[in-house]
Amino acid sequence: MGRLFPMHNARWPVRLAAAGLMGAVSCLSGCATLKKELRIAMDMDPVALERNLAQEMTEADKLKARELDKQIMEKYKETPHLTMKSDVENILRKLIPVTHEKGLKPIVRVLGDKQANAFVTGGEYVYVFDGLMSRMRSEDELAGILAHELSHLDAGHISRRALPVQLAQWAIQLAKKDSSGWAELAVTLGAVAGLNTYSREHEREADILGAIYTYRAGYDPSRFADFFEDLEKRVKPEKQEKENKLRLAEAETQQALAAFGENSPEHLEAGSKLEETRREYGRFLSEEYYFFGTHPGTADRVKTIRAMSEYLKGNRTLESLTESVTIQKVLIVLDRLEKREQADPHAQEGQAHEEAGEWQEAVNQYEKALQIFPDHAKAWAGLARAHVEQGLEDQALSEFEHAAAIDANLLEAQEGLGYLYAQRGRAEEAIQCLRRAAWLNKAKIHYVLGNLYRDQGQRGPAIRQYRRALRLQPDHAQARQALSELGP
Numbered sequence: 001m002g003r004l005f006p007m008h009n010a011r012w013p014v015r016l017a018a019a020g021l022m023g024a025v026s027c028l029s030g031c032a033t034l035k036k037e038l039r040i041a042m043d044m045d046p047v048a049l050e051r052n053l054a055q056e057m058t059e060a061d062k063l064k065a066r067e068l069d070k071q072i073m074e075k076y077k078e079t080p081h082l083t084m085k086s087d088v089e090n091i092l093r094k095l096i097p098v099t100h101e102k103g104l105k106p107i108v109r110v111l112g113d114k115q116a117n118a119f120v121t122g123g124e125y126v127y128v129f130d131g132l133m134s135r136m137r138s139e140d141e142l143a144g145i146l147a148h149e150l151s152h153l154d155a156g157h158i159s160r161r162a163l164p165v166q167l168a169q170w171a172i173q174l175a176k177k178d179s180s181g182w183a184e185l186a187v188t189l190g191a192v193a194g195l196n197t198y199s200r201e202h203e204r205e206a207d208i209l210g211a212i213y214t215y216r217a218g219y220d221p222s223r224f225a226d227f228f229e230d231l232e233k234r235v236k237p238e239k240q241e242k243e244n245k246l247r248l249a250e251a252e253t254q255q256a257l258a259a260f261g262e263n264s265p266e267h268l269e270a271g272s273k274l275e276e277t278r279r280e281y282g283r284f285l286s287e288e289y290y291f292f293g294t295h296p297g298t299a300d301r302v303k304t305i306r307a308m309s310e311y312l313k314g315n316r317t318l319e320s321l322t323e324s325v326t327i328q329k330v331l332i333v334l335d336r337l338e339k340r341e342q343a344d345p346h347a348q349e350g351q352a353h354e355e356a357g358e359w360q361e362a363v364n365q366y367e368k369a370l371q372i373f374p375d376h377a378k379a380w381a382g383l384a385r386a387h388v389e390q391g392l393e394d395q396a397l398s399e400f401e402h403a404a405a406i407d408a409n410l411l412e413a414q415e416g417l418g419y420l421y422a423q424r425g426r427a428e429e430a431i432q433c434l435r436r437a438a439w440l441n442k443a444k445i446h447y448v449l450g451n452l453y454r455d456q457g458q459r460g461p462a463i464r465q466y467r468r469a470l471r472l473q474p475d476h477a478q479a480r481q482a483l484s485e486l487g488p
Contacts, residue, residue, distance in 0.1 A: 055156050057101065057123070065123020069109070072127070076111040079130040084110045088128055091143045091217075092150075098216040099154050100337055116231065120149050122158040135231060144214050144224025144305075151209035157202040207301055208330050211308040222309040225302045242280065249277040336375070343373035350382050362386040377407035384416055393420060404433075411437045415445060427452050443473035450482060459486060 079085070088108045096104050106126045114131035121127075126149065136142045152158060211221040249270070256270040310317050311327055350365030366383040369376050384399035397420045403413035418434035421427075434449050450465035463486055469479040 057104070057153075062123045065121045065125050068121050069107075069123075069125050072111075073109070076109075076113055079110045079112040079133075081110070081130065081133075084128075084130055084133045087133070087139070087142065088126070088146065091139060091146055092126065094217040094219075095143065095147050095150060095213055098213050099150050100334075101150065101154050104153075118145055118149050120153045120158070122153065126150075135227075137227075138223055140214075140220045140223035141227040143217060143219040144210060144221060144227065147213040147217070147219075148206050148210035148224070151206040151213065152202065155202070155205050155209060157206065203301070204304070205330075207305055208308060208326060211305055211312065212327070212330060212334070215309070215312045220309070221312065222306055225305040225309070228302050228305075245280075246277050249274040336373070339373040340376060343369040343376050343379065346372070347376060347379045347382065350379065350386075354382060354386055357389075359386045359389045363390075375406050377403045377410045377413065380406065381410060381413045381416060384413075388416070388420075393423070396420065411440050415440060415442070418445070419448060422448055422452060427456060441472055443469040443476050443479065446472065447476060447479045447482075450479065454482070454486070462486060 085108050088110060089106070092106050092108070096102060096106070105124060107124050109125060109127045110133065111127060111129050113129045115129040116132045116135055118126070118128040118132055126146070128146075132145070133142070210224070214221040214224065253267070253270040253274045256264070256267040260266040307317075308327060346365045346369035350362045350369065353359075353362035353365060363383060363386045366379045366386065369379040370383070373379075380399050380403035384396040384403065387393070387396040387399065396416070400413050400416040400420065403410055404417060407413070414433040415437035418430045418437055421430035421433060431449065431452050434445050434452075437445050438449070446465045446469035450462045450469065453459075453462035453465060463483065466479045466483040466486075469476050470483070473479075
């Protein structure tokens with residue numbers, strides 16, 4: 001996939017560029033506002049975004065999404081209008097190759113409901129309500145919405161660890177969707193909103209990624225902003241009208257209660273009218289205003305999306321410059337991820353040679369991966385392991401440290417550091433690294449930890465580590481011998 005802008009150095013100094021940009025525009029009108037926007041833009045964490053985008057969808061993610069799909073489809077029916085589903089699938093075929101879920105094979109559900117909304121659940125399913133489809137005036141608008149939802153999936157905004165609990169909660173709430181009363185409908189609105197309620201930061205990331213993905217797929221991102229504006233202009237006056245009608249019905253009910261008493265015919269009639277007005281208002285929120293209930297800050301987001309669209313098209317307006325720092329950050333992240341993807345086959349081949357005991361061949365492949373993407377933490381760790389086998393332990397230590405500096409959560413780097421620190425008598429550092437690596441569930445890690453604790457005179461922790469080693473590998477003779485030497 002070609003890059004939107006040429007990036008000669010993936011580690012381009014964003015802060016210096018931002019500072020230069022701020023100086024260049026300091027003489028323009030709206031200086032204070034522009035600087036404020038730039039400071040907000042520079043608050044985005046590109047490291048976290050890159051880490052989230054690099055995550056791959058797992059089989060467990062897909063399984064959880066399938067569980068939720070069964071429960072969603074018990075309460076919603078797919079629309080019989082097959083052209084709607086075909087339209088969504090055709091746009092997704094263009095969008096997915098420019099995202100970082102390139103292997104995604106989406107299962108599209110166009111749900112027969114008047115809600116103007118779309119959502120994803122962390123797996124392969126993409127849900128669009130036909131209430132949204134009926135409001136679309138162009139492919140560009142629909143592409144913007146779908147790109148936005150794919151961006152939430154791509155950037156890991158859906159908390160995969162929390163999904164099991166959320167699935168149960170959402171399923172229970174979805175089961176209550178019968179619109180028979182105000183309370184039930186209110187619960188349903190809150191429950192379904194849980195499917196796509198994100199933080200302001202996540203919405204901003206999805207807007208930026210969505211605009212880039214939309215543009216790269218050949219669509220116009222500004223049409224997404226048009227959809228926001230036009231839908232809000234149409235539904236806001238109706239919302240105000242229905243709220244006024246609801247307040248009037250509530251007032252009439254109170255007046256009837258005061259004038260004629262509780263359960264009088266007049267009071268009951270007014271109460272019945274109030275309940276019907278509440279249901280009507282609830283249906284409106286569900287069908288017409290739902291999109292704005294789950295996507296905050298419409299005016300600001302329209303401004304942001306328009307500015308990004310102009311910038312991506314090469315139009316350097318004052319408004320587009322306010323978003324340039326953020327866009328450049330995201331483009332750099334996407335550029336780095338493209339290089340990572342190019343390096344991955346070499347890293348995988350290096351691992352295959354490593355498993356076959358072909359150490360020099362493994363070194364060659366890991367070095368090729370690092371030539372393409374110097375921050376490939378797994379390639380650094382693999383290179384270090386191969387060098388350990390070749391007897392180059394000092395070099396391996398430096399490489400493990402480099403891998404851990406890139407990704408402190410890379411357990412294989414922590415494991416390698418732990419062993420090498422232990423050999424060098426750096427016990428505290430070794431313990432710290434091996435405790436982190438313990439999630440790998442390897443008997444050797446616990447055995448070495450047991451030795452470190454024993455050498456420090458910590459009998460209890462040593463015994464616990466040897467026992468864990470034996471639970472993982474019952475025939476671990478060294479752990480059994482060490483445990484017997486410490487006594488019962």
